[in-house]
Amino acid sequence: WQHAAGSMMLDQLLFTYTLTRDDRLLAPLKASLDLVARYRDAPAADALPAGSPQWAAAILRETSAFWSVVETWRLRTGDKTYDDLILNYGTPYARYRLSGDTNHLAAGLEDILDVVRFNVPLLTDQVLHTDRVYVARPNTPGERHLSAMLTGDGTPEAMSPYPVVTYSQLSATTAALVTDSSPSGFGIDLYETSRERKLVELRLWHLAPGYYQFRYYERGKEVRDLDLHVTRRGMRYLLSIPGQTMTRVEIEAKQ
Numbered sequence: 001w002q003h004a005a006g007s008m009m010l011d012q013l014l015f016t017y018t019l020t021r022d023d024r025l026l027a028p029l030k031a032s033l034d035l036v037a038r039y040r041d042a043p044a045a046d047a048l049p050a051g052s053p054q055w056a057a058a059i060l061r062e063t064s065a066f067w068s069v070v071e072t073w074r075l076r077t078g079d080k081t082y083d084d085l086i087l088n089y090g091t092p093y094a095r096y097r098l099s100g101d102t103n104h105l106a107a108g109l110e111d112i113l114d115v116v117r118f119n120v121p122l123l124t125d126q127v128l129h130t131d132r133v134y135v136a137r138p139n140t141p142g143e144r145h146l147s148a149m150l151t152g153d154g155t156p157e158a159m160s161p162y163p164v165v166t167y168s169q170l171s172a173t174t175a176a177l178v179t180d181s182s183p184s185g186f187g188i189d190l191y192e193t194s195r196e197r198k199l200v201e202l203r204l205w206h207l208a209p210g211y212y213q214f215r216y217y218e219r220g221k222e223v224r225d226l227d228l229h230v231t232r233r234g235m236r237y238l239l240s241i242p243g244q245t246m247t248r249v250e251i252e253a254k255q
Contacts, residue, residue: 150177152178192247206233213252
C-alpha cells in the first residue's frame with residue numbers, strides 16, 4: 001500500500017476480470033474510486049491521520065499507478081461512472097481519450113522531454129551501463145505516457161499487459177498514436193516523417209477472434225475498406241504507409 005496504494009492487487013483483479021468477465025472482481029477498484037469521490041476535497045495525505053478514510057483517499061488520489069489501472073478499466077469497459085474523477089486526477093493519456101483534447105498529450109510528454117533536454121552526453125556517448133540511459137528505463141517520468149500513446153497501454157512495469165496494438169516492424173521515423181479503442185475495435189493515427197514509403201506490421205492484441213471491418217485513410221480520405229478475419233489475439237497485419245502523410249487505421253467488429 002505504501003509503495004503504490006495497492007495498485008498491483010487492483011491490476012491483478014482487473015486482468016483476471018478481462019479473462020473471466022466476473023464483475024465481482026471490479027468491486028475493490030470501484031470502492032477505491034468511491035472513496036476518492038467521497039473525500040475528493042481532502043488535503044494532502046501528509047496533513048491527515050494515517051489510516052483514516054480521508055488519508056487513504058488522498059493516497060489514492062495522488063498515486064499515478066492507481067490511475068493507470070483506472071484508465072485501463074475505463075477504456076476496456078466503457079463505463080463512464082467516474083469520468084469526472086479521471087478528468088481531474090487521471091493520466092494525461094486518459095484525459096486525452098476522454099476529452100479528445102490533444103493538449104493533454106503534449107502536457108504528458110513534458111516529463112520525458114525534461115529528461116532529454118539536458119546532459120545529452122550522459123544519455124548517449126558517455127553511457128557505461130544501461131541503467132544510466134534513463135529515458136529507456138521503465139518508470140522513467142513520462143515513459144508510461146509514451147507507451148500509452150504508442151500501444152494504448154500505460155500501465156507500469158511488472159503489472160499486467162493491456163496493449164491495444166504493438167508493432168513487430170516500425171521505423172524509427174514513424175509516429176503512432178492509439179486514438180480510440182472499445183471492446184469491438186480501435187483506431188490508430190500513423191505518420192511517416194521521412195519521404196519514403198515504410199512498412200508497419202501491427203500486432204492486434206485487443207481484438208478477439210472474429211470478423212472485422214478494416215478501413216484505411218490517407219489525408220482523411222478512405223483508400224481501403226476490406227473484411228478482416230482475426231484468427232487469434234496478437235495476429236500480425238502488414239501495412240504500407242506513404243511518407244509525410246497522415247494515415248489512419250480503423251478496425252470495427254462487423255455487425
